[in-house]
Every structure is written in C-alpha cells, then in structure tokens.
Amino acid sequence: MLLRIVAIVTLLLTSACRSTAPQLVLHAEHGVIRADIAESGERVVRLLDDLAPRVRDLLPGLRPRRVEVWVQSELEVFSGWPLDPAVPAFTLENGGRIHLLEASDEQLSFALSHELVHALLSEEWSTLPSVAEEGLADWVQEHLHPNHAAMLRADHLAKASSAFGGLRFGLFASWATWGGRRLASFTLPGRDASDESSVNPNDAFTLGDTSVRTSLFQPYRVSVADSRLYGIGYLVVSRIVDRNGVRELQRMCRRASEEGREQVPAQWLLAAAGLEGSETQWREAISARIGPDELAVFATELAPFLAELLVRSLDPFRHAAPGHMQLFERVQPRLGLLGAPSSVRLSEVPAVLEALDEAWIKSGDDSTDSILPVSFENPAAPVSR
Ligand SMILES: [Zn+2]
Numbered sequence: 001m002l003l004r005i006v007a008i009v010t011l012l013l014t015s016a017c018r019s020t021a022p023q024l025v026l027h028a029e030h031g032v033i034r035a036d037i038a039e040s041g042e043r044v045v046r047l048l049d050d051l052a053p054r055v056r057d058l059l060p061g062l063r064p065r066r067v068e069v070w071v072q073s074e075l076e077v078f079s080g081w082p083l084d085p086a087v088p089a090f091t092l093e094n095g096g097r098i099h100l101l102e103a104s105d106e107q108l109s110f111a112l113s114h115e116l117v118h119a120l121l122s123e124e125w126s127t128l129p130s131v132a133e134e135g136l137a138d139w140v141q142e143h144l145h146p147n148h149a150a151m152l153r154a155d156h157l158a159k160a161s162s163a164f165g166g167l168r169f170g171l172f173a174s175w176a177t178w179g180g181r182r183l184a185s186f187t188l189p190g191r192d193a194s195d196e197s198s199v200n201p202n203d204a205f206t207l208g209d210t211s212v213r214t215s216l217f218q219p220y221r222v223s224v225a226d227s228r229l230y231g232i233g234y235l236v237v238s239r240i241v242d243r244n245g246v247r248e249l250q251r252m253c254r255r256a257s258e259e260g261r262e263q264v265p266a267q268w269l270l271a272a273a274g275l276e277g278s279e280t281q282w283r284e285a286i287s288a289r290i291g292p293d294e295l296a297v298f299a300t301e302l303a304p305f306l307a308e309l310l311v312r313s314l315d316p317f318r319h320a321a322p323g324h325m326q327l328f329e330r331v332q333p334r335l336g337l338l339g340a341p342s343s344v345r346l347s348e349v350p351a352v353l354e355a356l357d358e359a360w361i362k363s364g365d366d367s368t369d370s371i372l373p374v375s376f377e378n379p380a381a382p383v384s385r
Contacts, residue, residue, distance in 0.1 A: 001089065005077065026044075058144075062121065070099045072102070113144045127256040135234040171334070183310070238289070239273035295336065307355035
C-alpha cells in the first residue's frame with residue numbers, strides 16, 4: 001500500500017503530531033530498522049538483507065539508496081491516528097519510509113517484499129498508474145516467495161474475481177460410472193454480500209488516488225483502497241510480464257514520460273495484457289491462472305464448507321460403498337472452476353479429508369467402522385452408534 005500525506009494538513013500537524021520513531025535503531029546492509037522490540041527489529045534486519053537484493057534482481061530502474069523501516073505494534077504516521085488495523089504495512093509517498101505492523105516472520109516477509117517495491121521504484125516509474133504499481137508489488141511478492149506462490153496467487157486472483165461477481169466453483173465426480181458429473185456448484189464472492197458497489201476494470205488504470213477522503217482527523221490517503229483493484233492490477237501486470245517481461249512495463253513508463261504524459265494510458269496496459277474486451281475475457285484470464293495448486297489452496301480454505309457439501313451431495317449414494325471414505329475414494333470428487341479445465345482431487349487435500357470425517361460423523365450415519373453390509377434396498381437406514 002502506498003500512503004500519501006496531504007501537504008496542507010501535514011503543514012498543520014508536522015511539528016506537533018508526527019509519531020515518534022521507535023527507540024531501537026538497527027543497521028542492516030540494505031537499510032536502517034527502527035523497532036520497539038529488539039527481537040522484531042532483528043527479524044526485519046534479516047528479512048531486509050534477504051529481500052532487498054532479490055527485489056533488485058527482479059526489477060530494473062530502482063533507486064540506489066538504502067531504505068528506512070519502522071516496525072510498529074500499531075501502524076501510524078501521526079500520534080493518535082492509527083491506520084485501519086487490517087492494513088499490514090504501508091510506504092510513505094515518493095519512496096519514503098516503510099512501516100510494518102508486528103507480525104509473524106512469514107507475514108512480515110510478504111509485507112516487506114511488497115513495500116520494498118514502492119520504496120525502491122525510481123523516478124523512471126513515476127508514470128505507472130497506482131493500480132499497476134500495486135499489481136507490480138504483488139507480483140514481486142509472489143516471485144520472492146516460491147513456496148507460498150500458489151497461496152498468494154489464489155488470494156490476488158480471488159480479489160480480481162470479486163470485481164466480476166466472484167469465482168464460480170463446481171464439485172465434480174471423477175468416478176468413471178458418473179463420467180465427470182457435477183455434484184454441486186457454488187460461488188465465492190470474495191466480498192461482503194452487502195457491498196453492491198461496482199468496479200469497471202477497464203477504468204481501473206485511469207483512476208486517480210481513490211477512496212479515502214482526507215480530513216484533519218485522517219490526514220493521509222491511500223493510493224488504492226479497494227481490494228478488487230489490487231487484484232486487477234496484479235492480473236494485468238502478471239500478464240504483461242508473462243508476455244514481454246517486466247522491462248515492457250518500464251518501457252511504457254519511459255515512453256509516457258517522453259510524450260509528456262502524466263500516466264501510462266490505460267489502453268497501453270490493457271493492450272499489452274491482451275485484455276481489451278468483455279467481462280468474459282477478464283473472467284477467462286483469471287481462470288487461466290488458477291491451476292491445481294491454487295485450487296488446492298481454495299479447497300483448504302473452504303474445507304469445512306466443502307466437507308458439508310460433499311456429505312450432502314453423496315448422501316443419496318451411501319449404498320454404493322461400505323463407508324464414507326470408501327465412497328469418497330470411489331467417487332473421487334474434484335474441485336474446479338465452472339467452464340475451466342483445471343481441477344484438484346479433494347482426496348489429495350488433507351484439510352478436506354479431515355473435515356470430511358468430522359462432517360460425516362456429524363451427519364449421524366458413519367458406517368466406516370461397521371462390519372455389517374450396507375443395505376442396497378434401504379441405503380438411508382440409520383446405523384446406530
Ligand atoms: Zn502497496
């Protein structure tokens with residue numbers, strides 16, 4: 001996230017209300033860390049020296065300077081005006097200081113890799129629209145965490161999909177007898193059902209700074225405040241980088257500057273990403289990046305829900321196997337997106353297996369341990385336990 005301090009309000013507040021810097025100062029090779037807790041500061045020293053050179057390997061056109069990072073237990077720029085607690089980190093405008101909220105090593109590493117992009121991009125990138133800069137930061141974050149890439153990708157794509165009503169999943173049987181029959185389908189909206197605001201993805205890159213109105217009590221604004229826009233930025237940037245490398249983005253920024261433009265035009269970005277058309281095209285672009293690994297992430301997240309859905313879907317077929325696990329093995333349910341070819345076998349997702357056991361027992365008719373043959377004529381007969 002990129003935070004812009006509104007100049008006029010800053011003048012009023014600077015001397016009196018700026019947050020005081022955390023007391024401990026630690027020196028890393030790639031910057032200075034300030035923290036209240038020594039242990040957190042030391043962790044960030046290690047993370048910074050690991051991540052900063054890798055960001056430099058990935059991106060051209062970075063500022064040569066070292067960065068300053070504050071590790072805070074409550075994120076704030078001005079004393080008494082904490083940011084939304086859901087925000088894990090931000091960077092002050094124009095390659096300024098990074099603020100990180102105290103968190104686990106993993107979360108700090110995700111947040112720092114994203115923020116380093118804001119802090120290190122040089123003037124050459126200044127024409128990159130805010131939504132694309134967020135997308136670039138999320139793309140870098142994903143590339144620096146190969147072991148968590150599927151999870152991060154799933155998260156970014158779920159955000160993008162929420163601009164189009166969400167992800168539409170199907171639960172399918174692989175059992176040859178049923179030949180890919182759909183057992184159930186459902187939508188993951190990715191947003192609060194009460195939020196009916198809409199986002200036009202084709203306008204995302206022409207938006208100015210969005211959504212948080214500044215006031216004396218909130219004297220800053222975030223450059224992008226809608227999670228759907230982060231997802232759209234990520235999708236567009238990833239497609240451009242896949243097709244022509246990250247230098248293509250840098251070239252667009254340079255060309256826009258040379259032509260005296262304030263920003264890279266949205267049409268350039270969308271054309272370079274091959275996304276100039278309909279909602280269907282956007283949806284297909286999202287589905288195309290969701291493979292078995294990302295589906296396994298969704299299945300893990302949704303395990304209790306999927307287990308209940310499976311128990312309900314398989315209930316009429318209890319007679320087909322002596323116990324729920326045998327039935328599960330025979331039917332081999334898979335999770336996939338409707339209209340897309342990828343799927344994941346749910347028997348390969350440990351969280352689903354675990355949740356399935358529980359859901360089946362809860363449903364009151366687990367015959368796994370029963371040695372009695374299950375009646376074909378009366379498949380739903382309750383088994384006393
Ligand atoms: Zn950001």
